[in-house]
Amino acid sequence: MFKNLMARFGKGAAKVDLVLDKNQFQLGETVAGRLMIQGGEVEQEINKIDILLMVAIRHDDTEHLHTVATIPTYESFTIHPGERKEFPFQYLLPYDLLISGNHVTYFFSTNLDIAGGVDQKDRDYIEILCPNPLQQVLDALSRLGFREKHDSRKFNGRVQEFELFPTDFLQGRAEELEFIAAVQPDGVRLLLELDLYSFGHEKELKREVFISQQVLESEDELVSELKRILEEMAEYGVTGYYRDAHGHSYHHGHSSSGLSGAVGGFAAGVIGAMVVDEVVDELFEDDDEDELEDFFEDD
Known part of the structure; x- marks a missing residue:
């Protein structure tokens, strides 16, 4: 019971990790990798997994975040203590994005929605190269x-x-x-x-x-x-x-x-x-x- 309580606050809860095959891409290229879910100390219900491609644009000394795309993910499932689940990940980059630079950065934001608990997050930066x-x-x-x-x-x-x-x-x-x-x-x-x-x-x-x-x-x-x-x-x-x-x-x-x-x-x-x-x-x-x-x- 104590472990369940702690897991609700994030300690000993399931973890999420988006592992990409590489982090530099051309426009129009497919981003590929694996979505890794590692079970914690107790059984937990996963409501959903949200993966967003975000762009951070610096303008007039202020950084603005914008969602470029929401990538479809998986149905709800149960993760058992210590269990490891792996899902394939692919996303085709559009041809008309900004190029990465000192004022433009991109990252994938992954959110593991845990029923009755604190969501777990992961952030993975990528670089979009010049055509x-x-x-x-x-x-x-x-x-x-x-x-x-x-x-x-x-x-x-x-x-x-x-x-x-x-x-x-x-x-x-x-x-x-x-x-x-x-x-x-x-x-x-x-x-x-x-x-x-x-x-x-x-x-x-x-x-x-x-x-x-x-x-x-x-x-x-x-x-x-x-x-x-x-x-x-x-x-x-x-x-x-x-x-x-x-x-x-x-x-x-x-x-x-x-x-x-x-x-x-x-x-x-x-x-x-x-x-x-x-x-x-x-x-x-x-x-x-x-x-x-x-x-x-x-x-």
Whole structure:
């Protein structure tokens, strides 16, 4: 009787442990593992097991928790003293989640609902890696000397931004490179913002580019293409003109099909679209809602 009483308060009660095969995953990959239930010192009725995929988003020094998914679990059962039960676990990650970073973390929260007793909990962190096309872009920028900043991969209420600073190419000319990304079947689309030093103040240049799958498959070609694009942006910031492959100068005017008109086309495949749809109104104030549109405004 004493053991039953103590088990009601959690001492000597059944325990739960979600054991994952690994903790790093690509978007669209299946998370697999085992759900382990270890019986305590007395027989107990398990009402249910809840497994939630949670995302913690840090915004303005405040951490917000949101349930990404509730994974279906098992019917009620009895666990006997010292008994060990094991259930298979699988969950298919969506393709449109945010990438893990200093401002975005994920974990599975497992709750063992014990009839008449204190629930037992388990927490298992996972890391969601960049999709291969996006990682290839980051690797190419790294070869050019760009390094991700601490605030990179933060979620601004509408999109996830990648922020880098130059250590070699464009060092002394540019302060920062920012971009948002949309991964598409035939390549990756980037919305770039290059912040240049200009007569004691900062000048922002914005440009939308598409990197084809063919270019992504060649690391050297990708590095050359990104270097060319950024060099053109830097030159435009000084002269107001771009140069073509033959060295001829031309003015690159803004148009409705350029940055200011790119928001709609960028919706498909944008990193973090699922979180944008579900949590933006819950987590962020109204004055953040136009931040994506501001990103596209003409200089």
